[in-house]
Amino acid sequence: MKLGRRIWFETPIYHIDIPDSKEINKQLVRDILEWQTKDDGIICSNSGGWHSQTNMHELSKFKTIYTQIKSVIKELSQHLGIDLDAYKLITSGMWANVSNKYAYNKTHNHPGDIWSCVYYVKSGENGAKIWFIDPREQAHMVPIPFKDSQQTSAFSPQVFYAPKEGTVVVFPSWLKHEVDSNLSDETRISISANFHYKET
DSSP states (O other): OOOOOOOOSOOOOEEEEOTTHHHHHHHHHHHHHHHHHHOOOBOSSEESSEEOOSBGGGSGGGHHHHHHHHHHHHHHHHHHTOOTTTEEEEEEEEEEEEEOTTOEEEEEOOTTOSEEEEEEEEOOTTOOOEEEEOSOGGGGSSOOOOSSTTOOOTTOSEEEEOOOTTEEEEEETTSOEEEOOOOSSSOEEEEEEEEEEEEO
16 A cells, blocks of 8 residues: 655754854854943843844844855745745844853744744853744644654654754744753853845
């Protein structure tokens, strides 16, 4: 008997390594920590950590990483067939997160945008994972009894990505996510950004 299958309503999560990230990250660590000393930051989903203002993409010292991240979103848009001649890619905001020991990010999403991303500048030892939660509420009602309890599949109620320095993870802005407590003595530093399209 032949088993037919088609996937509908899938939730894509993309990841890509940024070229020359080691050198970029060395400077980013210095610049972000210096920024933190001059800016009290804001409170969003962060608990115990520092969340910068969201104008990072407008600051000249962060132009290199902003250009790299935006090029990833453009490449993704082209891959999906987005008409970038008729629609302009807009950056809604970009910010840094600095998480010392025990800091974490509560469950949240990013309303009003299409793509969100996180770029890892400094992950720390056994860095805190980012978890993505299945947006279909019904999928959480009855767990599927896999042989391997650690198995991750399209039926998993949530999946995680371990932070990897130099990697950017891109996901739909409506997808709920959270970040584990940083149990390392090392500071965890990341950059996030939001994007949408506007008709030209």
